[in-house]
Amino acid sequence: MKRLFAGTLTAMLALSLTACGQQEQGDAKPVIYLYPEQETTVSVSLDYAGTLTATYPAYEDGWTVTAEPDGTLYDENGNEYSYLFWEGENNIDYDFSKGFCVAGADTADFL
Template identity: 45%
Template sequence: MVAQLLLRKGGAIRSLSIAGMILALLFVAFCLAACDPDVRKEPSNEKPVIYLYPEQASVIDVTLEVEGSLSCVYPAFASAQPTDTGGTWRVFAQPDGTLTDLSSGRELGYLFWEGDAGFSPDFSQGFCVSGDDMRAFLEDALSKLGLTDREAADFITYWLPRMQENPYNLVSFQGDAYARVACLGIDPEPDTVIRVQMAWRPLEVPVQIEPQELTAPARNGFTVVEWGGTQAE
């Protein structure tokens, strides 16, 4: 009788030990998957905003299509069948950039969207900037990239609070790779388009990186400006 009880207890202990080992292995696998960059969520494009500066007050259609998906737009698309990958805004735009959404009648300073555009940032060139120097760096960089003081202020007041507390930040402004996955169609066609997409990641220690040359086209005629950012892991 005692032997049978001992056997039963031993079997129960072995069962509990095996179950514990399985749970431990599952936990380790979960942690490894969470740390695996291949299974992390793609970085999102945060607060891309679009300014319109026509030479004369006019109705303008702005169509956005992304390879990924949109999580939020404002105002709502005016197109009859918007999707989670794009749609069309219709606004009445003034030369000073004031917009009126023709669907709601609301006055706006810009068009807003956010989501996963479906691209991986390129950090082959860029800048390593200390948190203390971010304010001056952004003011200088955004001027070189063609933003006005007002546009730069909108950019800086959104991103600076998240960057200035880091010891360092790796920053690279994205070009054609971003434009290919976040396509803008504008009617009537603008004369000048300036798109500023900043990719960045916080760093604990500085790194060496090939400096990036920053340029912008001259603003001529009907001008469209967009800026946004992506925080990479």
């Protein structure tokens, strides 16, 4: 199995964030896209201090997939996927009493 170094793999995480003012328990639901420069076998594992409530495909001790440059993923059985997905719950008590809430349309001006 090849090891991936910085620059050989672009991983984009699309996070679903909690809206301003809401204090919903649970974590984001990231989708992981893999775009290697050439066909590559990739192992992905989560360093997550919580309980996984849903994964796609099934997460056992991680995911091992063959990733194509166009982002297509294949598991060891040849099943095709477009991404890796997980969601989970934890017991972290986030402090939302400080910070900024900025509407999406105002983000560029705020930054």
